[in-house]
Amino acid sequence: MKIVDLSKPIAYNKKDPWFMRVKIKHKSHRASKWLIRVLGLPFRLFPKNFEGWADDCIQKMGVHATTHMDAPWHYSPTVGDAPAKTIDQIPLEWCFGEGLVIDMSHKLDDEEIMLEEVKCFIDDHDLVVKEGMIVLFRTGRDKYIGQSDYHKHGVGVSAAVTEWLIDLGIKVMGIDAWGWDLPLPHLIERAKETNDPDLFWNAHLVGQRKEYCHMEQMVNLGSLPLSGFKVAAFPLKIVGASAGPARVVAIIE
Structure with a gap:
């Protein structure tokens, strides 16, 4: 098969006319660690091999x-x-x-x-x-x-x-x-x-x-x-x- x-x-392209333009924010693995910390998990309890997870946001x-x-x-x-x-x-x-x-x-x-x-x-x-x-x-x-x-x-x-x-x-x-x-x-x-x-x-x-x-x-x-x-x-x-x-x-x- x-x-x-x-x-x-689906990606940002500056050549696209304004009515077609896409904007995506890519978040790093490290950024998610702070989110987990805000939710209440102390850094000392993070898994040792955990680098955080990547995340992305379609903004437009x-x-x-x-x-x-x-x-x-x-x-x-x-x-x-x-x-x-x-x-x-x-x-x-x-x-x-x-x-x-x-x-x-x-x-x-x-x-x-x-x-x-x-x-x-x-x-x-x-x-x-x-x-x-x-x-x-x-x-x-x-x-x-x-x-x-x-x-x-x-x-x-x-x-x-x-x-x-x-x-x-x-x-x-x-x-x-x-x-x-x-x-x-x-x-x-x-x-x-x-x-x-x-x-x-x-x-x-x-x-x-x-x-x-x-x-x-x-x-x-x-x-x-x-x-x-x-x-x-x-x-x-x-x-x-x-x-x-x-x-x-x-x-x-």
């Missing part, structure tokens, strides 16, 4: 700042007439299943992934989309992780593709780019040029009508076969949250 890590490292990390799963609540407070699920309400059954990779790494930045080309890719490679699968879009944009312009590079999944997959029984999808839709800086520029307010987050907003989750900022999708593997994608159980950082892995038997 081979396990492939599909999650980016947005739930969308690293590899994460977006909950339906992120897209809208409701799905149809029902309240949208927050990340702690996502059924665990959604988070483990057969994986499928759709390789769109040939596409240029700011291009949408269209339904017809997804169908052609699936047919050309004799793939089958089955209910309960976790479908991953490889774009190759994980190569920009750690760079200051990471969020400006990307290929967006179209609303038509998103809705089509949901209709086939797909509850969880993922991409190795900063976002699921086209890059936000690109959409802002297009909106200014066209005066069109309807350009934004069209694939996200499918979630107003149909329930699904997607994962963003994945890595290593190029290390996977197109099919024949499983994906485990369990987000942190943060009550009431719009997303959860996730350690996503592929399992290849």
